[in-house]
Amino acid sequence: MERLGHCRLTNLSKVYGDAVALKQVDLEIPAGQYCCLVGPSGCGKTSTLRMIAGHEQISEGEIHIDGECMNKLEPSDRPTAMMFQDYALFPHLSCLDNVAFSLRMQGRAKVARHARARELLSLVHMDAYEKRLPSQLSGGQRQRVALARALVTNPSVLLLDEPLSALDPFLRVRMRDELRRLQLELGMTFVHVTHSQEEAMALADMVVVMNEGEIEQIDTPQDVYNRPASQFVARFIGGHNVFNATVTESSETGTRLNGSQGAAYMAPVADLSPGTAVSFSVRSDKIALSRSGDTPMTNSVTSDVGLVEYQGAWVKLGLKAADVEELTVMVTEDVFNQMPVQMGDQVVVSWVQSDIHFLIGKKMLSVDDQWGGDR
């Protein structure tokens, strides 16, 4: 059986009065994928989700699900179901009736709809609470009921609007696992909006990073982390240091760059002509630390330690250096213990050529590149 839930957004825009929330976005989500839309608040991710659900008018562009145009359809006629940020459970109905609500609206008999609702409640392990009102449940339990309610009509696409943001950190991690388990079990497309890059990395098959109404990068979590497309992505996803430099020489062995204060960097081969101003990123856990006075070389910077933060397995060092807004270095606790540094110490940090990653611009993977076989 062919999987359902293939979403295609073409040229999608959303305008609120004068404010543009979404600028001609193109996005293709293959069926059965866990897709996370991630970005800071106001980046247009929620508008996108709500347009897919049909709760927001489309200003321009088209939404297709499994080849059918959704633009003119009511939310209830779309093969989507939405799980709201604050769960939006009906406060006057028991868990069972909440889950059975849409079946009741369809006019299904009480026995049949309650049987189906119980099925869903047991799927989310809430069958013991079917008589409770939402106000008698904890946040995590409410979320499970909301999930069951969204799934009861057997949608092809489940839309989740910041589903974990109302939970405490411990529960958040547990529910995250649960969402992933459910998605694999049910095999439907999940579109999950979040502002937490950590959540997106942990859950998604495909991460869509958005900023100011535009998509910055569509990629697998690994590629988003290892090869951020733009400065924005590198900064948003965290764990990266963004440097600015100018290309001085492009050869077969690599690209030579100059920093503003005489620093020289040697980056991997790239198609860049001398004189171009570029930015590149280096992961903060790929940077090595040594005492000042050691042999200077390319790809190393001498700097002052501004912050030492113990984080358990890692120690985070904040450094002041040229060409970079703030230089963060993560060293393992063992490494730190071998070479303890204090605030105010001068150290040399360095990295290898292959760990330099150019931030060229947006990167839109087409479905065929990455997920072609899965369709």
Place this chain on the structure above:
Amino acid sequence: MKRWNNTALLQVAPLGAVFLLFFIVPLVLTLIVSFWDYTEYAIIPDFTFRNYQEIFEGCVTRLPDLCMTFKTYWSTFKFSFMVWLLTLVIGFTVSYFLRFHVRTMTMQVVLFLLCTIPFWTSNVIRMIAWIPLLGRNGLVNQGLLEVGLVDQGLDWLLYSEFSVILAFVHLYTLFMIVPIFNSMLRIDESVLEAAYDAGASGWQTLVNVVIPLCRPGIAIGSIFVITIIMGDFITIGIMGGQQIASIGKVIHVEMQYLQFPAAAANAVILLAAVLMIIYGLTRVVDIRKEL
């Protein structure tokens, strides 16, 4: 059980004293006086059921014909029910519009204040204002005559059941709007979206989500309106041209003739009737949820 502590007792004492002095004491006095005897010129402390007997004299034996008391109660219930229904429908619609159609908070406040404008004057003036409008030579009749819709001025416009109901609805719809609006403010808009997402039509959402969630507000508004109308005698008097009977009116007349024990007995029965209605309402709706 939690033990009473002295500070808490002290804190409730002022309100308690006010309630005791101005609510409990008069009520108990009324109850006591309702068992007293009276003549044309005197009130005699006693313990007699005469007042109650007189009120219900022949009421059971003459059935199915209604005695005076039953007729009056029937008429009062009828007014209460019709006004309740009209204020409920209008109040609910206005609240719904204010809550879900008016987008900005400022506009909501402005329109809400607009609803309260009639309350800037006394209710007697608001009633009297209807007279030049509805009278035989009033504006409405003149207008109808001019347009040629009627040959003769309509005389049921004023001093009729119609004008009584009109005045009641005009006076008391706000008492429905306020609690219902308050209930609606607590409805999260995402809940309506969720209903919509689940395939509910506008009507289904109204019946299955909005109305159930407004029940406490509807109950409180109903209590306001019903208790006011059950005991009213001024509006029925003025707008009914002193021709329509009501329990309040009966009590009022008995007071004027200084038949305090009879008036007290009537008041006790009215109180019992109203309390029964309220009890019934609270059985249907849990008002405490709103408080």
